[in-house]
Amino acid sequence: MLQKTACFLVIGNEILSGRTQDANTRVLAQALNAQGIRLMEVRVIPDIEDRIVRTVRECSAAFDLVFTSGGIGPTHDDITAECVATAMGAPLVRHEESFRLLEAALGADRFNAARQRMAYLPEGSTPILNTVSVAPGFSIGNVHVMAGVPSIFASMVAWLVPQLEKGAPLVSASWHAAGLKEGDFAADLATLQKTFPTVDLGSYPYHLPDGASGVALVAKGYDGDLVGKAALALHDLIMAHGREPLAGEAAHKQPA
Amino acid sequence: MLQKTACFLVIGNEILSGRTQDANTRVLAQALNAQGIRLMEVRVIPDIEDRIVRTVRECSAAFDLVFTSGGIGPTHDDITAECVATAMGAPLVRHEESFRLLEAALGADRFNAARQRMAYLPEGSTPILNTVSVAPGFSIGNVHVMAGVPSIFASMVAWLVPQLEKGAPLVSASWHAAGLKEGDFAADLATLQKTFPTVDLGSYPYHLPDGASGVALVAKGYDGDLVGKAALALHDLIMAHGREPLAGEAAHKQPA
CATH class of the missing domain: 3.40.980.10 (MoaB/Mog-like domain)
Structure with missing residues (x-):
């Protein structure tokens, strides 16, 4: 498709x-x-x-x-x-x-x-x-x-x-990490992007009304299997930077 | 300018x-x-x-x-x-x-x-x-x-x-009319637009959370004098359709 x-x-x-x-x-x-x-x-x-x-x-x-x-x-x-x-x-x-x-x-x-x-x-x-x-x-x-x-x-x-006629569906998976900043892991994320050239890896800083902040890391693509593997690698990247990877969207519902 | x-x-x-x-x-x-x-x-x-x-x-x-x-x-x-x-x-x-x-x-x-x-x-x-x-x-x-x-x-x-270097400032003036619908006055507004070709006349329907609705009529342009005259004509247009022209922006803060 x-x-x-x-x-x-x-x-x-x-x-x-x-x-x-x-x-x-x-x-x-x-x-x-x-x-x-x-x-x-x-x-x-x-x-x-x-x-x-x-x-x-x-x-x-x-x-x-x-x-x-x-x-x-x-x-x-x-x-x-x-x-x-x-x-x-x-x-x-x-x-x-x-x-x-x-x-x-x-x-x-x-x-x-x-x-x-x-x-x-x-x-x-x-x-x-x-x-x-x-x-x-x-x-x-x-x-x-x-x-x-x-x-x-x-x-x-x-x-x-x-x-409308369907195209190939976009699959996405995300992790967020409280307290992490984009600059902390940018080099690692760039390396990971080279490992998964057909998956779109992105990072989205968030700032909550209560003052807490962090980053959501998102993997998106048209091959669900590869997106799953990339999401696992994002999980490990957050761990490697000493943070707890949290699932779901709750923490970045109000991006600044 | x-x-x-x-x-x-x-x-x-x-x-x-x-x-x-x-x-x-x-x-x-x-x-x-x-x-x-x-x-x-x-x-x-x-x-x-x-x-x-x-x-x-x-x-x-x-x-x-x-x-x-x-x-x-x-x-x-x-x-x-x-x-x-x-x-x-x-x-x-x-x-x-x-x-x-x-x-x-x-x-x-x-x-x-x-x-x-x-x-x-x-x-x-x-x-x-x-x-x-x-x-x-x-x-x-x-x-x-x-x-x-x-x-x-x-x-x-x-x-x-x-x-940045300033351009000619855009001047705008608006009236709103509760209960009026765009189709009621569209022909009159088109005629008015021909009378004021250099003023941009627009109508914006609004629906408030309490169920009230109406239309905001706006005149915009770079000649303040002409915009003022066009706004007066919009005021009269609302009167001619049996409604009370209301000044300001309050009634269309929450356009649907």
């Missing part, structure tokens, strides 16, 4: 302005991990037509899968559907089933021209179910377009991602 | 894996806003040499300023300094002042080969002060390289950004 790569495009000005903090990347990354798809890049770009079209084209060619969030609501700055249509060379057309669903949910009087725009998808798209507020996302080619509002985004990811 | 553009490169696997949520973008974006520098793109990329070198080159050419976070610690996967050196065509050399500072702070016995790597900067760099853990960031050309740990990143931003 081949490893699949993905890119996530966060479209909109609110994260670039510092107004809101992105919460969608983590939701998508975790869902993709479970499906064996590796998130290789995230790009946050503004609501500028030319920038969206160019980035969608570039990323659609460079990665197996592209996911987007934002810009599919009813307002004038919601231009993602038009831009993806242009990028993929498909005209924007009324999607009859989505039109009927929206009309039924909103009632004919509230279903004004602005809201009707949300039923226009690039020709040949498959809608992505929105269980929160009806207006759909859509998939066209290898591009999957979703809403930016976190509750809606999460519902779309939960519906879409399990339907 | 010309508007300056910036790109932020978040380097490292922990955000792409869903392990941690990015908190640095917001800190940088707000500091840049205050300095009149506009954050135009964020890219999150993995610890892969070729990807880092290529992205730094591309973004250094495309934006006035580039900021990076992550990958300047002592471990084997901390390769940002080497990659930026390659991208900028400058060899990595020992920075004597940083070397002495680190040695004094850590003590000669703890200042091992792995930690000494943190004193190697691309030739011609200016160090960026680290008031948390001594190991510096650095500026070379238009690229500013900082740590990924949020407390250190924030201290570096606080030291660096006020020293």
